[in-house]
Amino acid sequence: MTRDVAIVAFAQAPLDQAPGQTETLMLLPTITDALNTVGLTRRDVDFTCSGSADYLTGGTFTFVQMLEAAGAWPPISESHVEMDGAWALYEAWVRLQHGDVDVALVFSSGRASASASLRETLTFQLDPYYLAPIGADYVSLAALQGQAVLERTGRTDKDLAQIVVQRRHDAIANPHAAVSGDVSVDELLRNDYVVEPLRTHDVGPAVDGAAAVVLVAGERARQICDRPAWIAGLDHRVDPHYPGVRDLAQSKSAALAAARAGVGNGGVEVAELCAVCTPEELVLTEALGLGDAVTINPSGGALVANPVMVTGLVRIGEAFRQVHDHGRQRVLGHASSGPCLQQNLVCVLEARD
Amino acid sequence: MAERCAVVGVGMTKMSKCRDDVSMAGLVREAAMRALEDAEMTWADVQAVVIGTAPDIFEGVMMPELYLADALGATGKPIMRVHTAGSVGGSTAVVATHLIESQVHERVLTVAFEKQSEGDTNFAFSSGRSGGVGAGGYFAPHIRAYIERSGAPAYVGPMVAVKDRKNALKNPYAHLRIPDITIEMVMESPFVWDPIHRLESCPTSDGACAMVLTNEAGASRATKPPAWVHGTAVRTELGWFPGRDPVNPKGGQDCAADVYRQAGVTDPRADFDVVECYVPFSWYEPMWMENLGFADVGDGWKLTESGATSMDGDIPVNCSGGVLSSNPIGASGMLRFAEAAQQVRGLAGDHQIADARRALGHAYGGAAQYFSMWVVAAEKP
Numbered sequence: 001m002t003r004d005v006a007i008v009a010f011a012q013a014p015l016d017q018a019p020g021q022t023e024t025l026m027l028l029p030t031i032t033d034a035l036n037t038v039g040l041t042r043r044d045v046d047f048t049c050s051g052s053a054d055y056l057t058g059g060t061f062t063f064v065q066m067l068e069a070a071g072a073w074p075p076i077s078e079s080h081v082e083m084d085g086a087w088a089l090y091e092a093w094v095r096l097q098h099g100d101v102d103v104a105l106v107f108s109s110g111r112a113s114a115s116a117s118l119r120e121t122l123t124f125q126l127d128p129y130y131l132a133p134i135g136a137d138y139v140s141l142a143a144l145q146g147q148a149v150l151e152r153t154g155r156t157d158k159d160l161a162q163i164v165v166q167r168r169h170d171a172i173a174n175p176h177a178a179v180s181g182d183v184s185v186d187e188l189l190r191n192d193y194v195v196e197p198l199r200t201h202d203v204g205p206a207v208d209g210a211a212a213v214v215l216v217a218g219e220r221a222r223q224i225c226d227r228p229a230w231i232a233g234l235d236h237r238v239d240p241h242y243p244g245v246r247d248l249a250q251s252k253s254a255a256l257a258a259a260r261a262g263v264g265n266g267g268v269e270v271a272e273l274c275a276v277c278t279p280e281e282l283v284l285t286e287a288l289g290l291g292d293a294v295t296i297n298p299s300g301g302a303l304v305a306n307p308v309m310v311t312g313l314v315r316i317g318e319a320f321r322q323v324h325d326h327g328r329q330r331v332l333g334h335a336s337s338g339p340c341l342q343q344n345l346v347c348v349l350e351a352r353d
Numbered sequence: 354m355a356e357r358c359a360v361v362g363v364g365m366t367k368m369s370k371c372r373d374d375v376s377m378a379g380l381v382r383e384a385a386m387r388a389l390e391d392a393e394m395t396w397a398d399v400q401a402v403v404i405g406t407a408p409d410i411f412e413g414v415m416m417p418e419l420y421l422a423d424a425l426g427a428t429g430k431p432i433m434r435v436h437t438a439g440s441v442g443g444s445t446a447v448v449a450t451h452l453i454e455s456q457v458h459e460r461v462l463t464v465a466f467e468k469q470s471e472g473d474t475n476f477a478f479s480s481g482r483s484g485g486v487g488a489g490g491y492f493a494p495h496i497r498a499y500i501e502r503s504g505a506p507a508y509v510g511p512m513v514a515v516k517d518r519k520n521a522l523k524n525p526y527a528h529l530r531i532p533d534i535t536i537e538m539v540m541e542s543p544f545v546w547d548p549i550h551r552l553e554s555c556p557t558s559d560g561a562c563a564m565v566l567t568n569e570a571g572a573s574r575a576t577k578p579p580a581w582v583h584g585t586a587v588r589t590e591l592g593w594f595p596g597r598d599p600v601n602p603k604g605g606q607d608c609a610a611d612v613y614r615q616a617g618v619t620d621p622r623a624d625f626d627v628v629e630c631y632v633p634f635s636w637y638e639p640m641w642m643e644n645l646g647f648a649d650v651g652d653g654w655k656l657t658e659s660g661a662t663s664m665d666g667d668i669p670v671n672c673s674g675g676v677l678s679s680n681p682i683g684a685s686g687m688l689r690f691a692e693a694a695q696q697v698r699g700l701a702g703d704h705q706i707a708d709a710r711r712a713l714g715h716a717y718g719g720a721a722q723y724f725s726m727w728v729v730a731a732e733k734p
Contacts, residue, residue, distance in 0.1 A: 002456075048589075055415040060408040060477045061438055064719050067591055072722075075604035077611075078589035079444055082409065082416055082436040091433065091448060097455030098355045124415040128471075129376060132414075238422045238432045256429055338419040343432070 005096045006221035006228030007324075007349065009034045010317035013109075013210035015176050015305065023052065023062070023109035026210035027069035031107055034212035038224040042071040046101030048078040049092040051085035051108035053309050055121055058114065066109065077101075084108065084274075085313030086236075086335030086345050089213055093234055096217045104215040110309030112206035118308065126339060127241060136243075139203055139277070141339045143195035145248040146279035150197060152249035153282060157197050160278040161188040164201045164303060171300030176314075178205040178305040202278040202303075209307020211314050229323035229349035232330070233261030236345035243340050254287035254334075254344040261346040263288055263332060268348065270295045270322045271332040272315040276302045280341055284334065288346065298322065312336060316347050323351050357734060358453040359572035359579035360694040362392025362565030368528040368679040371470035372559035377412060378424035381466045384561035384684075385425055388462065391700075392565035393576060396426035399565070400458040405435040405445025405465040406683030407718075412471040425464060437589070439631070439718025441465065442562065442686025443725030446714075447585045449566050450727070454582075459568050465687035466561035474557050474682075489554055489634060491720065493546035496636040499600050500548060505639065505654035507548075511539035513635035514553045514677060516663050521674025523703035528558045528679040539635075553635040553677075560681030562688045569733070580694035580729040583711075584615030592720030599721050605644040608724040613646075616711075616728035621646045626709040627669050627696045628662075629689035631716045633676045638662060642670070645715065664706065672696070672704040686716025690727055697731045 011033035013026040035041055048070050052063045063080045072078065079095075081087045085108025092104035115121040119137035126132040150156065162185055171180035191199040221228040237253035237260070239246055246252075258264070271290050275281040275297075285296065297303075299318040302311050312335020319333030328351070335345040364387025366372070372380055381404070389395060402425050404418045414420060418434040425432065437444040442465040449463035478487045499505070518534045521527035534552065542551040572579040588608035591597065609621075618624045630645070632638045639653030647668060648656040656662060662670035671677070673692040676685050693714035695701040701709075711730040717723060 053416060054409050060410050061719065063436070064438065064592060064722075067589060067722075072589050073591045073594070073597075075588040075590040075602075075607045075724075077587055078437075079435065079448065079587060080437050082434050083418075087433055091451075094448075094451050094455045094457055097457065098451070100355075122415070124409075124413065125419055127420045128412070128414050131420075236431045236433075237429055238419075238427050240423050240428050241420050242423065252429065337416070342419055342422070 003097050003099060003217055004230060005093055005215055005217045006230045007213055007320040008216045008221050008225035008228050009037045009214040010320045011212050012176055012314060012317060015178060015207060017208055021208065023111060023210060024065050024069050027066055027107055027109050030210050031069055031105065031212045034214050038214060040103065040214065045103050045105040046077065047092060047095045047104045048076055049088040049104065049106050051081050051083050051088040051309055052110060053082055055124055056111050056114055056308060084309055084311065084335050084337055085211060086316055089313060089316060090234060090236060090345065092215055093231060096215060102217045102220050105212065106215060107212040108310045108313050109210035110307055111208045112308045113208050118206045138339060139198065140195050141243060142277035142280065143198045144243060145283065145340045146197050146277065148249040149279045149282050157199065158185060158189065160202055161185045163278050163281055164188055167297055167300045167303045170298055171304040174299045174304065176305055177300045178207050180300060180304055198277055204276045204302040204304065204306035206306045206308055209310040211310050211317055213313065213317055227324045227351060229320045230352050231347060232350045233348040235260035236343065238343045241342060248340050249283065251283050251287040251341050251344060254284055254341065257344050257346040258288040261348050263346060263348055266330055268294060268330050268332040269328050270298060271334065272297055272299060272301065272318040273334045274302050274312045274315050274336040276306050278303060283341060312345065319349050323349050355454040356456045357569040358450045358566055358582040360564050360729065361567050361572055361575040361579050362388040362394065363691045363695055364388030364391060364563040365526045366561045367526050368558045368560030368681055370558065372468065377417065377468050378421055380468055380559065380561045381421055381464050382424045384563035385462060385464050388563035388565050394565060398460050399426060399462040401430055401452055401461050402427045402432040403435065403445055403449040403461060403463045404432065405441040405687065407439065407441055407467055408477050410472060410477040411474055412468050437718060438723045439682060440686050440716040440723040440725045441718065442684050442688065443690055443714065443716030444587055446564060446687055446690045446727065447587055447725050450582055450585050453566050453568050459571055461566045462563060463566060464561060464563040465684040467681035467683040468559045469557040469681065470559050489546040489549050492634055493549050495599050495721065496634060497548055499636060499640050503651045503654055508536055509639060509654040509657055510553050510635040511536045513632065513638045513657055514539045517671050517675045517677040520664060520672050520704055521678035524673045527674040529556055549634050555633040555676045555680040558679050558681045560679060560684050562684045562691050564691055578698045578731065580697045581733050583728040583730050583734045584612040585727045586611035588724045590722045592722040600640060601644050601650065602721050604722060605717065605724045608726050609645045612726045612728055618728065622668050625668065625711055625713050627672060627706045628713045629673065629692040629715065630670050631676055631686060631689055632671060633680060635677060638670060641715065669706050672701065672706060686725060689716055690714035694729050697729050
């Protein structure tokens, strides 16, 4: 039923940026890089879709400036979601289903460093009448979720540290990681709690970031890319907003998105999960039905760098790299948004001969 | 081949300066429930929700779709949040249309809202902490340039202000009600931003609009008449560079050409029965009439002056009272799209144009640089 659409290129802005660098200037070379790798220019793009959030920089209409990086002259067919770039990718994929256009550019950006306190800023995502006033910030809510999943699974903070040890080791090969290196569980367990049971290493460092993805439909994808990653399934679902009405140890929306995206139909070799706090990996691994054979977050995942509003799109980009650069056949990229993994998106990518 | 899409349900809230009788969730739910009732559907029939609203700072809630998911019955469903400045209400409807046309979903609820009383719109329009001049301050020079270029008499803008406010008296959901409004009263009202008189400016409103969209099979089952979508288009251009014409932006021309091509419209004035056009300041009616091809460049004001755009003219514009009468910013574009749909469904009530068969819904935003449009008709495409 659906039209074949592939990711043919992915680029990510370098971690090292000038202080106060604008999102526009992070995006400009990143978009050019992504298009260049497949020999395209901005003029080849039929549809553009981006994701970002005003609140990070405290502005209004901040996405309008990013049009300079997209190159919106002559006028372009364009849309924007106030969401992680993974949902911009979703909108672009839907647009390509129409069949009249073939090339879509997706990008997103975020400047976590512009917030005096990201925890305080993200608190404004909550119900303004009942949740935001009590200052339930995202780390505190993730800690509640962490407590719930540890109790349910019988795991401990030692198990959480073991995950972080692996992520930081894998991140040594990832130039976009904000933290990496070989550490021991014992060393990590000497770190302070941020909010129990989350220690400092259990919260992915928020960084500034930008990323771009190029989607191409049909045969043209094969012509311009030696190994495109075809979108075999793409779906997103949301859970209720109120943490009190959910079982925080599980994620119904992630499970539903995975089922709809067809994760079970053939499984996946690798999964890049948007788990900003360590316990979220446990929740997601179960919800997405990922067995022991699945390699989780070979990039280090969001625990080694959390470019807010870009983190989900980067997971899909890293999944693309697994197919394009590392010869994998079938992989999963995941994005999440909202308190305690309220909203989840699952993208299954595969190589096709 | 893309699937056909039709509007089978429309819901609007009463718009006013301050809807302090409802929360934000209550406001969007009010519109959504009316749309579902109109569509003779329940929450269970909805497969996905697409929500649009303008800058989060208007209400002080970041990414409010997360909080509003519960009120919109989205649990276990996909929900997306679109934001394309003032055009967002239109763009949101376009994204929802794409979900049907692409055959990803069969029934989609789309909602747009603004609850301006929750925050400080002028602070937000001034780009938060960066400082600025507000929307009217930005557009006033463009309006002045239009008046100078076209040689339009000073009373044409006030004529639009009177026409749209009189039309609003026929719309039970409209915010402003000024039954005794006259051209003299408009021209004697103080300048907010010269040449924009106070009564030539839109209000700030609380309000929401919702639509239920479905595919061909769904529309064929509907008991009330559907509004068939014959075309959708969006265009965006850079807002500031030498040589750009912000008075008659190329993005608007291109967007109109695209949507007309899809719908087979060759002579807009003859081919449309009614237009719902985004006019936040009175002079934008003649300006957009030119941009959209209803009049030659320089002649838009003559169209307005002749009375052609009034409810008894040959090309009625904004029979609902338009943005000049109700302006919940994030919803204002969707209201244009929804009012166009209601006209071709024959369900526009007291502001219905008799036997309207084809209508244009139009929205714009940013520095007159974001455009979204759709063409809806009573006949299946």
